[in-house]
Amino acid sequence: MELKNMGDLIINGVGASNGGKFQLVTLNGHGTVNSDIECSDFECNGSGTVKGDVKANTAKISGNASFKGTIDSQQVTVEGTAKIEKNLYAKHLYVSGKASVGGKVKSEEINLHGILAVGEDCEAEIFKGKYRFTIGGLLNADQVDVELYGECKAKEIGGQTITVKQHKGSFIGTLFKPFFKTQLETDFIEGDIIELENTIAKVVRGNQVKIGPNCHIGVVEYTEEFSQDKNAVVGESKKV
Amino acid sequence: MSEELISKKDLLDLAGISYGQLYRWKRKDLIPEEWFIRKSTFTGQETFFPKEKILERIDKIQTMKENLSLDALADMFSPNISDLQMEKDDLIKRNIVSAAVMNFYLENDKSGLTFHFPRILEVYVLEKLLQSGEINLDEGKMVLQVLKDNAPLIKQKSCELVIFRKLGVSSCLLLINTEAVHFESGTKLVVSLSLMTCMEEIKSKLL
Numbered sequence: 001m002e003l004k005n006m007g008d009l010i011i012n013g014v015g016a017s018n019g020g021k022f023q024l025v026t027l028n029g030h031g032t033v034n035s036d037i038e039c040s041d042f043e044c045n046g047s048g049t050v051k052g053d054v055k056a057n058t059a060k061i062s063g064n065a066s067f068k069g070t071i072d073s074q075q076v077t078v079e080g081t082a083k084i085e086k087n088l089y090a091k092h093l094y095v096s097g098k099a100s101v102g103g104k105v106k107s108e109e110i111n112l113h114g115i116l117a118v119g120e121d122c123e124a125e126i127f128k129g130k131y132r133f134t135i136g137g138l139l140n141a142d143q144v145d146v147e148l149y150g151e152c153k154a155k156e157i158g159g160q161t162i163t164v165k166q167h168k169g170s171f172i173g174t175l176f177k178p179f180f181k182t183q184l185e186t187d188f189i190e191g192d193i194i195e196l197e198n199t200i201a202k203v204v205r206g207n208q209v210k211i212g213p214n215c216h217i218g219v220v221e222y223t224e225e226f227s228q229d230k231n232a233v234v235g236e237s238k239k240v
Numbered sequence: 241m242s243e244e245l246i247s248k249k250d251l252l253d254l255a256g257i258s259y260g261q262l263y264r265w266k267r268k269d270l271i272p273e274e275w276f277i278r279k280s281t282f283t284g285q286e287t288f289f290p291k292e293k294i295l296e297r298i299d300k301i302q303t304m305k306e307n308l309s310l311d312a313l314a315d316m317f318s319p320n321i322s323d324l325q326m327e328k329d330d331l332i333k334r335n336i337v338s339a340a341v342m343n344f345y346l347e348n349d350k351s352g353l354t355f356h357f358p359r360i361l362e363v364y365v366l367e368k369l370l371q372s373g374e375i376n377l378d379e380g381k382m383v384l385q386v387l388k389d390n391a392p393l394i395k396q397k398s399c400e401l402v403i404f405r406k407l408g409v410s411s412c413l414l415l416i417n418t419e420a421v422h423f424e425s426g427t428k429l430v431v432s433l434s435l436m437t438c439m440e441e442i443k444s445k446l447l
Contacts, residue, residue: 140263140266142260142263159259160263190263192259205259
């Protein structure tokens with residue numbers, strides 16, 4: 001795709017555009033794009049709305065952006081609030097603000113330091129989740145690395161290495177602890193190497209399973225190794 | 241056409257693969273979403289697969305992944321039509337179509353000697369059916385017409401081509417995402433051909 005010779009679309013203040021192909025798209029202030037855009041770099045600093053799909057090399061959302069379509073970009077950074085009604089495809093996804101996706105997320109590497117809400121499945125090679133996430137479908141990643149700061153939910157989790165750790169809380173954290181549940185809630189966890197803390201799950205299946213403190217697990221099925229912390233509740237564990 | 245199902249656990253045992261591999265293949269779209277069948281069991285929800293299809297697919301993946309990257313494999317299994325173009329002579333040289341069938345096809349289709357994927361599929365289906373002797377040339381024309389009329393559908397969905405005869409009169413139809421077909425007893429089912437499988441066969445011949 002040749003975007004080198006395309007013009008830029010810059011909206012400062014209140015403005016609207018009908019979309020198209022651009023080199024650089026910047027929405028500062030209150031910008032609206034009424035249909036699909038294809039560009040090299042997309043940036044939204046104010047409150048922007050795109051009523052179509054976005055195809056870009058890099059997309060950076062620092063303000064408040066809402067997308068009625070799908071985002072397809074190599075690099076997506078969300079530092080503000082992004083609401084995507086359909087799917088999000090990104091090679092690298094970095095969220096330090098809040099991102100909500102109505103459809104599914106497909107990525108190679110997801111780095112989460114904020115809040116991520118996904119309606120359907122979330123797929124990545126590497127998923128690093130800090131703080132909070134809610135996934136309506138399956139969280140499928142080769143490496144799932146979760147550090148719990150708040151309440152996290154996923155319908156199912158599957159992958160090769162799955163690690164869930166409780167964040168070592170600060171002093172203020174312990175003061176407010178009764179108000180926040182720091183736990184991961186899920187129906188299924190399936191993987192080769194599983195290490196859990198503060199997790200509530202109905203079924204955990206894996207080769208090497210290590211259940212840490214504050215877990216409530218219905219059934220653990222393992223093939224090689226199994227260990228359980230004394231502060232964990234496991235309904236049943238069987239070697240298969 | 242109700243299929244035997246296999247649970248995820250049994251599948252992993254039987255195929256000797258790990259959860260990690262299964263989920264990786266799923267991510268790469270090597271295993272289609274429709275094959276993940278959720279059913280509730282006494283332990284909660286379990287995932288099942290159509291046994292024959294999944295074992296065949298896993299076997300294919302395992303034998304081919306030594307030579308090809310997972311992404312290349314994904315392209316091969318995906319029903320999306322590649323933007324591939326080939327010349328008439330190439331197709332004959334690569335044993336996708338015999339010269340006789342190619343001539344028959346070109347008599348009925350005058351849109352040139354360059355073949356894009358939908359046309360390769362058409363000619364390949366004809367080749368398969370005519371060479372096996374299951375249909376005659378007139379029926380070949382009929383099949384061709386069905387395939388041409390429904391080309392946009394074939395691109396996206398998993399289609400099945402069904403040819404049947406009754407009292408010597410033949411007809412054919414295209415099924416899209418169907419579970420089963422039943423005929424009345426006087427009807428003879430000549431052939432039922434999955435176009436998805438045909439596409440995979442073509443792709444594996446091209447690679």
